[in-house]
Amino acid sequence: MATLTLYEIQNARISAGASPLEQAFYSGIMMSELNPMLPFKTVDNGADVFGIEDELPGAEPRLFNEANDDSLGTVRTESEVTKIYGKDIKTDIALINRFGMDRHLVQVNLYIKALRLRIERDFIKGGTVGERAAAEFDGLEKRLTVGSSQCIANASGSGGALSLDKLDDLLRAVDVPATDKILVMGQKMAQRLGQTVRNGSVAGSIDQRMDEFGRQAEYYNSVKIVKTDVDNKNVAIQGFTEANNTTSIYCAALGEGLVSCIQGRAMNENREMQDGLVVYDVGESDSTPHFITRMNWDVGMAIKNKRAAARLFNVTDAPAVA
Numbered sequence: 001m002a003t004l005t006l007y008e009i010q011n012a013r014i015s016a017g018a019s020p021l022e023q024a025f026y027s028g029i030m031m032s033e034l035n036p037m038l039p040f041k042t043v044d045n046g047a048d049v050f051g052i053e054d055e056l057p058g059a060e061p062r063l064f065n066e067a068n069d070d071s072l073g074t075v076r077t078e079s080e081v082t083k084i085y086g087k088d089i090k091t092d093i094a095l096i097n098r099f100g101m102d103r104h105l106v107q108v109n110l111y112i113k114a115l116r117l118r119i120e121r122d123f124i125k126g127g128t129v130g131e132r133a134a135a136e137f138d139g140l141e142k143r144l145t146v147g148s149s150q151c152i153a154n155a156s157g158s159g160g161a162l163s164l165d166k167l168d169d170l171l172r173a174v175d176v177p178a179t180d181k182i183l184v185m186g187q188k189m190a191q192r193l194g195q196t197v198r199n200g201s202v203a204g205s206i207d208q209r210m211d212e213f214g215r216q217a218e219y220y221n222s223v224k225i226v227k228t229d230v231d232n233k234n235v236a237i238q239g240f241t242e243a244n245n246t247t248s249i250y251c252a253a254l255g256e257g258l259v260s261c262i263q264g265r266a267m268n269e270n271r272e273m274q275d276g277l278v279v280y281d282v283g284e285s286d287s288t289p290h291f292i293t294r295m296n297w298d299v300g301m302a303i304k305n306k307r308a309a310a311r312l313f314n315v316t317d318a319p320a321v322a
Contacts, residue, residue: 003256007036007213009276021108025279025295028112033226034120034184036213039260042275043300046082048262050304051075082264082298083137085115088282090290104291111295114232121231123261123301124184124238124250137300140184140250144311154314158244161318162192164202167249171223173310176253178222184250186238188317190227193220196320223251240317248313258308264298 004012010026018026030036041048058071089111091104126139144151150173154166174181185193196202211217211224218225228237240247252259265273269280282292303309 003039003041003260005037005039005254006030009040013276019280021281021293022277022279024108025112025115025277028109029116029119029277031113032116032120032229033217034123034228035116037182037226037254038119038123039254039256040263040276041256041260043082043262043264046264046298046300047079048081048300048302049077049079050302052078052304053306078302078304080137080262080300080302082262082300083135084296085118085299086266086294086296087111089293089295090285090288093284093289093291096291101291104293108293115295115297117229117232117237119299120228121237124228126301139301140252140309140311141248143303144250144309146313150306150310152310152312154246154312155316156314159246159314159316160321162189162249162315162320164196164320164322166312167193168221170249170251170310170312171221173307174251174253175305175307176258180255181251181253182224182226183220184226184228184238184252186236186240186247187227187229188236188240189238189247189249189315190218190225192317192320193225194218199319202320202322242313244314244316246314246316248311249315250309250311252309253305257304259303260301262300262302266296266298 006026007030010030013026014023052075054074054076057073058069060069062068089104089107091107095103122136122139124139125141126136127133127142128139152166152169152173154160154163171178171181171183194206197206205221207219208216209219231237235241238247242248254260263276265275266278268274268278277295277297279293279295282294284291
């Protein structure tokens with residue numbers, strides 16, 4: 001299956017005649033700097049099985065009459081599964097009788113906002129802590145653990161102000177051109193980075209221009225800066241909440257064979273299997289006095305190249321240094 005960004009999926013669904021309800025879900029989920037950029041691949045049976053580069057073969061030159069090097073690269077087989085996102089959105093019929101369907105639409109819109117924030121949160125921090133961690137797909141924090149080769153210390157000990165030298169190391173750790181990767185950080189961290197252009201002793205290289213969605217965006221050394229929001233519980237996704245009141249910055253290359261999301265299929269209101277997000281009105285419940293809108297979306301995430309993502313950790317809330 002082809003890998004499409006959420007923005008491309010939305011456009012394809014609209015062209016295919018998506019209902020106003022489905023269009024509202026896609027529009028709401030993409031009110032984010034990160035979500036529209038996420039690439040999704042539709043998979044069968046809720047799982048994606050793929051090979052990931054483990055070790056390169058030899059590439060030695062040979063002398064005349066010498067045998068060719070017959071070493072082979074090694075590829076490790078990995079798999080990722082989707083997790084179940086969605087719910088039945090219910091409104092008491094008595095409220096609809098008094099205030100009309102607008103009362104139900106309020107609940108629908110609240111859930112759309114919560115889902116948008118939750119997907120963004122889980123892409124960064126999914127599966128890290130708590131008894132419900134197994135219900136989430138694993139995010140970048142879970143995959144790029146302290147001590148791994150793609151996790152870079154900004155400072156030793158209890159952390160320190162963002163080092164632009166270490167930030168450059170983070171960019172180099174992701175092996176694609178600058179225009180094909182993004183820097184993902186919290187809003188306060190982005191503010192700290194932006195302050196470097198006003199500090200002559202640091203002089204960070206930041207510029208602003210229109211991105212692929214026609215929005216004004218900031219770039220550091222030609223790499224787009226993507227800021228995360230709060231989660232569905234109003235907690236900053238990338239706040240200074242890691243050890244010793246620090247945060248992490250992530251660099252990722254999005255796309256097939258790199259960092260991507262996966263999605264399954266669900267049955268729509270016509271009892272047909274549909275790729276990705278499915279939402280429709282069920283109508284009035286037979287057992288309780290509620291009007292129901294049902295939404296299903298099986299979602300997962302995969303890193304298919306070991307140099308497609310990296311993490312800079314141990315960053316404190318302080319003005320950046322060179």
